[in-house]
Amino acid sequence: MSTNSKKTPNTSLALEFKSSNFSVPVLALSSDDLITIEQQLQEKASVAPDFFKNLPVVIDLQASNKLECNIDIETLTAVIKKVGLLPIGIRGGNAQQNKQALNLLIPVYSVNHGVTTEEPQKQQTPAPTPETETRDTSTMLITQPIRSGQRIYATGDLIITAQVSSGAEIMAEGNIHVYNTLRGRASAGIQGNKDARIFCFDLQAELISIAGIYKVSEDIGASVRNKPVQIYLQNQALIIQDLLQHH
Known part of the structure; x- marks a missing residue:
């Protein structure tokens, strides 16, 4: 006589999604000079190595794209990781940069901070307000x-x-x-x-x-x-x- 060896599903709750606020540093770039970017990141990290080690960051490309810089996301993330930071998202990227980020399993955020999985239509980036510049x-x-x-x-x-x-x-x-x-x-x-x-x-x-x-x-x-x-x-x-x- 055979017995049913299937496990009874565990109906207890194993997980749940919760709404929470996290303060994540934003790395705003205004140049596509990766050598200079790496050098300046190394300088900041050397001042407070414990703070910057494995620090998650969101890459903000709004200013660099306004200046018509064309930063390669794969190369950029390699530079950032080399310094010890962990890119966990980008925002303000163009269609090509967003596609690169998603291929690297890096979330793409809209300028309004929402996560998107689609390549957004090309939009005019509004000029930064004085408040943004002095932040x-x-x-x-x-x-x-x-x-x-x-x-x-x-x-x-x-x-x-x-x-x-x-x-x-x-x-x-x-x-x-x-x-x-x-x-x-x-x-x-x-x-x-x-x-x-x-x-x-x-x-x-x-x-x-x-x-x-x-x-x-x-x-x-x-x-x-x-x-x-x-x-x-x-x-x-x-x-x-x-x-x-x-x-």
Whole structure:
């Protein structure tokens, strides 16, 4: 007598799709000079190697295509991966670039951020507004907690009104203001700005750095730990000053 050896299907839910917001850096290109692109990417990555290692990026080709550059996507992605970044999408590409990206299993995003699987009709790229042009040097404001494993990079000043958790990393080319508890790692003046400062209400950081000069948790004195402080460079030394101390 034969028995049915088929497995009973497992009806428990194994997966689900959820709506979520992710902050992914956008690599905006304005040249098709791949040698220069690689060189400048290497320079940025050398300043903060841990941050840029395996960093996902969306490639923005709007500006380069407006200048009639014709970047080969396969070659470009090879350059980006060589630096250690991971291209996870392109936007603003022409029909040929979009086709190349899809052949490489790289999603194609519309300018309005939606994912498309078809080659869009050729459209006139609108001229960038002043707001878009100044975005790279504007202040980034974050009101949500920065959780462990999150990495934030601001090309201007960075203001955070919630706590920064242990295991998180925040970086800014300008100043950093944390109006809450600062744990994790904080690096200001990431591109060499020695005038940058870090301000926080409660210093419990694992690492603090300005223009590449840093202190780890063990080097932060008890007199300033758990205090509101400002951190700045003076004669190539990192100074941590209690904001409540009397002079």
